[in-house]
Amino acid sequence: MEAIRSQSELESYRKKVTAKRDPKRRIVSVCTGTGCKAYKCDSLAASLQQEVEKAGLEKKVEIVATGCHGFCERGALMVIYPDEIFYQKVRPELAADIVQKTLSKGEIIDELLYVDPVSGEKIVKETDIPFYKHQQQELLHMGRLIDPRKIDDYIAHGGYRALAKVLFELKPEEVIDQITRSGLRGRGGGGFPAGVKWRTCREAEGDKHYLICNADEGDPGAYMDRSLLEGNPHSVIEGMLIGAFAIGSDQGYVYVRNEYPLAVSNLRTALDQARVLGLLGEKILGTEFSFDIKIVRGGGAFVCGESTALMASLEGYVGEPRSKYVHTVEHGLYNKPTNLNNVETWANVPLIIERGVDWFTAIGTGDVSKNPWGGSKGTKIFSLVGKVRNTGLVEVPMGTSLRQIVFDIGGGVPEGRVFKAVQTGGPSGGCLPASMLDQPVDFDVLTKAGSMMGSGGMIVMDDRTCMVDIARYFTKFLVDESCGKCVPCREGNRRMLEILERVCRGEAALADLDQLERLAQAMTRGSLCALGTTAPNPVLSTLKYFRDEYHAHIEERRCPAATCRALITYTINEKCNGCTLCARACPQKAISGEKKQLHLIDQKKCDRCGVCYQTCKFDAIDVA
Amino acid sequence: MLNLDINGRRVSARRGTMLLAAIREAGFDVPTLCHHEVLEPYGACRLCLVEVRRPGRKAGRIVTSCSYPVEAGLLVETDTPAVRETRREVLDLLLARAPNASRVRELAAECGLYRSSYPPDQNRDNCILCNLCVRICAKLGFNAISAAGRGPKREIQPPLGEPPADCVGCGSCARICPTDNISLVERAGKRRIWERDFEMVRCKQCGKAYITREYLASRLGQSGLPESHFETCDECSRAALAKTMFAHLVPSEKGDAA
Numbered sequence: 001m002e003a004i005r006s007q008s009e010l011e012s013y014r015k016k017v018t019a020k021r022d023p024k025r026r027i028v029s030v031c032t033g034t035g036c037k038a039y040k041c042d043s044l045a046a047s048l049q050q051e052v053e054k055a056g057l058e059k060k061v062e063i064v065a066t067g068c069h070g071f072c073e074r075g076a077l078m079v080i081y082p083d084e085i086f087y088q089k090v091r092p093e094l095a096a097d098i099v100q101k102t103l104s105k106g107e108i109i110d111e112l113l114y115v116d117p118v119s120g121e122k123i124v125k126e127t128d129i130p131f132y133k134h135q136q137q138e139l140l141h142m143g144r145l146i147d148p149r150k151i152d153d154y155i156a157h158g159g160y161r162a163l164a165k166v167l168f169e170l171k172p173e174e175v176i177d178q179i180t181r182s183g184l185r186g187r188g189g190g191g192f193p194a195g196v197k198w199r200t201c202r203e204a205e206g207d208k209h210y211l212i213c214n215a216d217e218g219d220p221g222a223y224m225d226r227s228l229l230e231g232n233p234h235s236v237i238e239g240m241l242i243g244a245f246a247i248g249s250d251q252g253y254v255y256v257r258n259e260y261p262l263a264v265s266n267l268r269t270a271l272d273q274a275r276v277l278g279l280l281g282e283k284i285l286g287t288e289f290s291f292d293i294k295i296v297r298g299g300g301a302f303v304c305g306e307s308t309a310l311m312a313s314l315e316g317y318v319g320e321p322r323s324k325y326v327h328t329v330e331h332g333l334y335n336k337p338t339n340l341n342n343v344e345t346w347a348n349v350p351l352i353i354e355r356g357v358d359w360f361t362a363i364g365t366g367d368v369s370k371n372p373w374g375g376s377k378g379t380k381i382f383s384l385v386g387k388v389r390n391t392g393l394v395e396v397p398m399g400t401s402l403r404q405i406v407f408d409i410g411g412g413v414p415e416g417r418v419f420k421a422v423q424t425g426g427p428s429g430g431c432l433p434a435s436m437l438d439q440p441v442d443f444d445v446l447t448k449a450g451s452m453m454g455s456g457g458m459i460v461m462d463d464r465t466c467m468v469d470i471a472r473y474f475t476k477f478l479v480d481e482s483c484g485k486c487v488p489c490r491e492g493n494r495r496m497l498e499i500l501e502r503v504c505r506g507e508a509a510l511a512d513l514d515q516l517e518r519l520a521q522a523m524t525r526g527s528l529c530a531l532g533t534t535a536p537n538p539v540l541s542t543l544k545y546f547r548d549e550y551h552a553h554i555e556e557r558r559c560p561a562a563t564c565r566a567l568i569t570y571t572i573n574e575k576c577n578g579c580t581l582c583a584r585a586c587p588q589k590a591i592s593g594e595k596k597q598l599h600l601i602d603q604k605k606c607d608r609c610g611v612c613y614q615t616c617k618f619d620a621i622d623v624a
Numbered sequence: 625m626l627n628l629d630i631n632g633r634r635v636s637a638r639r640g641t642m643l644l645a646a647i648r649e650a651g652f653d654v655p656t657l658c659h660h661e662v663l664e665p666y667g668a669c670r671l672c673l674v675e676v677r678r679p680g681r682k683a684g685r686i687v688t689s690c691s692y693p694v695e696a697g698l699l700v701e702t703d704t705p706a707v708r709e710t711r712r713e714v715l716d717l718l719l720a721r722a723p724n725a726s727r728v729r730e731l732a733a734e735c736g737l738y739r740s741s742y743p744p745d746q747n748r749d750n751c752i753l754c755n756l757c758v759r760i761c762a763k764l765g766f767n768a769i770s771a772a773g774r775g776p777k778r779e780i781q782p783p784l785g786e787p788p789a790d791c792v793g794c795g796s797c798a799r800i801c802p803t804d805n806i807s808l809v810e811r812a813g814k815r816r817i818w819e820r821d822f823e824m825v826r827c828k829q830c831g832k833a834y835i836t837r838e839y840l841a842s843r844l845g846q847s848g849l850p851e852s853h854f855e856t857c858d859e860c861s862r863a864a865l866a867k868t869m870f871a872h873l874v875p876s877e878k879g880d881a882a
Binding site for chain 1: 670693720743753
């Protein structure tokens with residue numbers, strides 16, 4: 001294959017690619033993201049291909065093995081376009097059925113349809129499913145239509161057009177101006193305006209400027225960046241190319257977790273294919289602009305998502321943040337000006353260039369025309385998990401309310417339980433109560449509420465979640481992930497954990513809450529990096545919104561959510577019909593009773609694991 | 625040179641110097657545990673916190689003065705309530721970690737803290753993880769020890785916790801340690817540090833065992849000076865140098881006799 005050497009050559013290449021494809025063909029998009037891999041999506045895609053060939057449909061039907069579709073709990077997923085027939089929980093054995101019935105005869109297979117848990121209705125079309133209907137997928141959309149391992153797919157959908165526009169029609173300053181005016185803010189958590197950062201980096205003195213894509217997504221349960229890299233790596237590469245041209249850089253790095261093997265592999269393929277086509281490397285698209293990207297794999301330390309720690313790790317040192325008030329845009333990687341943005345931020349760039357600043361600023365909150373901090377523009381991807389019916393990746397416009405995300409898209413809390421809180425922003429985010437559900441989700445509102453956007457983790461909690469226990473859980477995570485360099489974070493987090501553990505055991509005094517608050521303030525003010533300064537958020541936000549739960553633990557020695565083991569007792573009520581299920585399940589052998597007789601729990605033996613509660617089918621176990 | 629304001633006093637400082645130096649130069653005191661003049665700022669102990677405010681800005685912020693470069697017009701305060709409270713909390717944490725470290729106790733006492741609010745760590749040594757030992761060792765080019773482990777499990781140790789192969793027994797780590805936590809024992813012409821024994825070389829003049837064989841070899845290699853330069857201990861070398869330099873001032877023995 002020959003390199004593409006101009007804007008017009010790129011367009012003719014695009015025409016050549018699309019000309020080979022029948023516009024009337026049906027596309028079967030099979031999710032081959034990491035989640036669906038667990039459901040053997042690879043062999044599903046292969047079987048579908050075989051069956052299509054067997055049926056002689058290969059000219060009319062194209063099987064596309066795509067990246068993540070987002071609705072992971074329903075995997076394996078597939079969608080048939082243009083009809084948008086959505087099949088969920090598909091097994092490879094059903095490939096023949098799907099081809100014979102749906103693709104040959106147009107029959108819908110009922111068992112594979114999605115059933116709305118709220119209305120109980122079966123839904124055929126993907127866009128009618130509430131989980132998708134209320135989203136606005138700009139970044140994730142293309143990932144469902146293309147095979148990330150085929151650059152031609154990306155190009156056929158308009159890929160690298162923004163790059164060509166930038167290289168042939170714009171000056172670097174004009175690119176920076178557009179990004180600034182778009183109000184694009186960093187999706188990694190800080191929310192710093194990308195255009196302002198780019199300009200500072202461009203103007204910083206140095207013989208070499210570096211670009212970094214932060215793909216060290218460390219928040220437990222969050223996988224927005226992984227999915228973008230897996231499903232549409234070229235969008236990230238194109239974003240970085242545009243950034244490199246604007247900033248004046250010839251070397252970029254993608255720092256990605258080693259735990260993301262599929263993302264690494266798809267990205268590597270994408271980089272290789274872009275180099276072959278002359279879209280990466282020397283003299284890109286025949287111009288004087290040269291830029292290349294290296295992949296660096298991180299060992300998975302949470303703290304390496306912090307930019308200075310990431311750069312230390314990239315240089316081969318221990319991933320620890322450094323105490324410097326000189327910004328990395330001036331003295332970053334190898335002490336050279338370095339511009340770091342995360343995966344999602346880079347992926348936004350080609351869209352802004354291609355569709356225009358006005359398109360981008362029409363989405364979101366506030367006014368960024370005078371001040372890039374004046375609002376939150378564009379969409380944001382969240383990873384919606386926890387006690388919510390529909391879990392998965394959700395892309396919504398900035399400013400969408402928490403209620404819309406949790407209830408309209410997420411379908412609310414399952415099993416008749418009640419919503420209690422949602423934690424945003426990863427382990428060092430805050431827990432927001434039901435009274436905050438109507439708050440619009442944007443950088444500034446979340447920060448003001450005592451939480452943060454973070455990179456977009458969103459964990460829903462129901463009334464069986466103890467908020468003290470949640471604060472304890474996240475603090476434990478941060479104790480383990482603190483690098484240990486500075487005193488407030490290393491010592492403060494573990495002391496915070498000690499106090500929270502005492503509260504959970506019912507051994508704390510009210511004075512301990514004052515101590516917690518004093519310590520939290522000192523950590524916020526005194527820690528070296530953002531890990532330490534935001535670490536008290538789970539504690540402070542639960543103290544602010546759920547203080548009564550702390551008081552119940554301390555003053556009444558009671559856990560209102562019946563979670564903290566030291567403070568609860570399990571008893572059997574008269575609904576027990578003596579089915580013996582609980583007695584057999586109890587690992588402590590603490591339950592006795594004859595068949596068809598009321599059972600009894602020996603409180604001395606019981607270690608309050610809750611297995612009986614989960615096993616009982618007759619609602620006969622009480623916990624208090 | 626640029627001008628800034630420290631505790632209401634106008635001070636000038638050279639561009640590129642850190643606030644801590646300017647503050648101490650101006651005669652104010654800010655405590656530190658992980659700072660040393662010959663080493664790069666590290667910013668781990670968080671005791672040298674000060675409040676800074678740029679002119680025209682309403683809100684100030686708390687920064688570590690050891691690593692914050694001086695800025696023209698910057699307003700610096702070293703003793704605000706926020707600074708005092710934060711420093712006190714940090715010392716409270718350190719006091720629980722190293723309750724027997726005298727330097728920590730002194731600094732804590734200066735904030736009126738005599739006992740930590742937290743249960744003191746049992747069975748822990750006096751190490752406060754300031755990393756001075758690791759940094760001085762690296763600065764000297766040996767890199768024999770490092771910080772290993774993460775979070776509360778962090779500790780200073782030689783690679784794999786074994787007697788360090790790259791250590792030359794110079795003892796700089798033990799001397800720089802603010803809590804005297806690194807054991808250095810000398811007996812019968814031998815030095816023991818990091819559980820490794822070093823043979824000492826004796827001074828040709830006074831006979832004192834004054835340098836380890838390995839450190840001597842390293843200094844010979846690094847300095848390019850003749851071997852004879854290192855035959856005597858520092859004290860004797862200094863005395864000899866003084867004698868030659870000031871020889872003309874000392875009346876010669878011959879002259880005395882005459």
